[in-house]
Amino acid sequence: MVFKITITALWAILFLCAFPQVGAAGDQVVIGDIDDLSGVYADVQGQGGIEAINMAIADVGGTVLGKKIVVLSADHQNKPDIGASKFREWADQNGLNMLIGGSNTGVSIAMAKVAAAKKVPFFAIGAGGASLTGADCTPYSIHYAYDTTALANGTASAIVKQGGKNWYFITADYAFGTQLQEAATRVVTASGGKILGAVRAPLGTTDYSSFLLQAQASGAQVLGLANAGTDFSNSLKGANEFGLTKTMTPAALLAFISDIHSLTLQTAQGLYLTTAWYWDLNEETREFGKRFLAKVHKEPTMTQAAYYSATLQYLKTVKHLESNDPDLVMAELKKAKINDMFTRNGYIRADGLMVHTMYVMQVKTPAESKYPWDYYKVIKVMPGEEADGQQSDPTCPLVKK
Numbered sequence: 001m002v003f004k005i006t007i008t009a010l011w012a013i014l015f016l017c018a019f020p021q022v023g024a025a026g027d028q029v030v031i032g033d034i035d036d037l038s039g040v041y042a043d044v045q046g047q048g049g050i051e052a053i054n055m056a057i058a059d060v061g062g063t064v065l066g067k068k069i070v071v072l073s074a075d076h077q078n079k080p081d082i083g084a085s086k087f088r089e090w091a092d093q094n095g096l097n098m099l100i101g102g103s104n105t106g107v108s109i110a111m112a113k114v115a116a117a118k119k120v121p122f123f124a125i126g127a128g129g130a131s132l133t134g135a136d137c138t139p140y141s142i143h144y145a146y147d148t149t150a151l152a153n154g155t156a157s158a159i160v161k162q163g164g165k166n167w168y169f170i171t172a173d174y175a176f177g178t179q180l181q182e183a184a185t186r187v188v189t190a191s192g193g194k195i196l197g198a199v200r201a202p203l204g205t206t207d208y209s210s211f212l213l214q215a216q217a218s219g220a221q222v223l224g225l226a227n228a229g230t231d232f233s234n235s236l237k238g239a240n241e242f243g244l245t246k247t248m249t250p251a252a253l254l255a256f257i258s259d260i261h262s263l264t265l266q267t268a269q270g271l272y273l274t275t276a277w278y279w280d281l282n283e284e285t286r287e288f289g290k291r292f293l294a295k296v297h298k299e300p301t302m303t304q305a306a307y308y309s310a311t312l313q314y315l316k317t318v319k320h321l322e323s324n325d326p327d328l329v330m331a332e333l334k335k336a337k338i339n340d341m342f343t344r345n346g347y348i349r350a351d352g353l354m355v356h357t358m359y360v361m362q363v364k365t366p367a368e369s370k371y372p373w374d375y376y377k378v379i380k381v382m383p384g385e386e387a388d389g390q391q392s393d394p395t396c397p398l399v400k401k
Contacts, residue, residue, distance in 0.1 A: 027068070352396070
């Protein structure tokens with residue numbers, strides 16, 4: 001038997017092959033997660049972040065607007081072009097309704113531009129760069145968990161008050177590290193301190209010996225670690241091995257509970273850090289931590305908790321509006337108060353920053369820790385306006401001059 005295919009039918013087949021999920025997208029609410037799933041930040045969010053998204057979806061019943069909620073995930077490999085390309089692909093071909101962007105400021109800046117072009121709400125969670133709510137802000141971007149301004153106002157301020165006035169930085173060599181060093185420098189110099197030098201280390205550095213020797217030679221009191229993930233862990237581990245922690249105070253400008261767990265309390269004890277969330281703060285955080293631990297076998301980082309919160313807030317907003325129209329959703333999110341296990345009375349400013357309480361912590365000694373994952377003691381509670389300032393960033397074009 002011979003089958004004849006018309007030109008029209010052939011084009012239809014080719015279209016379906018090229019865009020297999022377009023037809024189904026209208027029957028789904030699609031949430032995407034583009035994160036570092038295999039590199040230096042994989043422990044910070046990674047698969048645990050995806051699990052947190054799924055927990056939030058389960059908590060709203062798995063559907064919204066009468067549609068099934070589906071999750072797409074991809075590894076951006078810490079490359080801005082990969083992150084932006086995947087975001088664009090999902091928006092064009094998969095009916096993407098909302099994106100959560102994981103670690104790496106450079107990648108998130110690139111994805112924020114796609115969010116503006118495609119009008120898809122984008123929650124930047126793992127990226128720290130404050131420019132995401134400054135010069136790189138968009139009407140469809142929300143910077144959710146923390147930023148470099150809050151981190152510096154917490155950790156750098158605490159260490160300066162303890163007498164650490166002269167600093168030397170080891171800085172991750174990309175946008176995040178640059179912005180974190182600049183923010184900490186402003187805090188240090190405003191308090192009469194001095195920056196004695198800095199060195200930039202490539203992302204994914206494993207041997208910090210040459211950088212640490214330069215820091216040691218500077219004579220600085222404080223070793224400012226303007227990095228994160230395994231870069232932070234490796235640099236602090238090296239500082240301990242070289243004996244620098246006996247003569248310099250290490251400043252963890254961004255550290256996560258997964259880092260402390262990896263380093264052990266023996267290595268990390270006494271360290272000051274700033275966090276947006278900790279599993280052992282109150283009954284609500286402990287309950288979420290217990291649920292997460294049962295699934296992932298470790299306590300959540302602040303960003304994994306923020307993944308849950310951001311997903312939950314988005315889905316609740318869609319449910320309340322009975323619409324996932326991106327402009328309506330963004331307008332409603334900027335009017336709402338955010339109250340869940342992540343924060344109380346959080347709110348989203350005109351520049352897209354989610355303002356909320358931050359905590360300056362000190363890592364406990366092994367003797368102080370009484371049970372598994374009992375790693376932090378609260379040194380200071382910072383209201384959101386203290387952490388990030390009272391005003392929106394005037395370099396953001398959304399801010400009325």
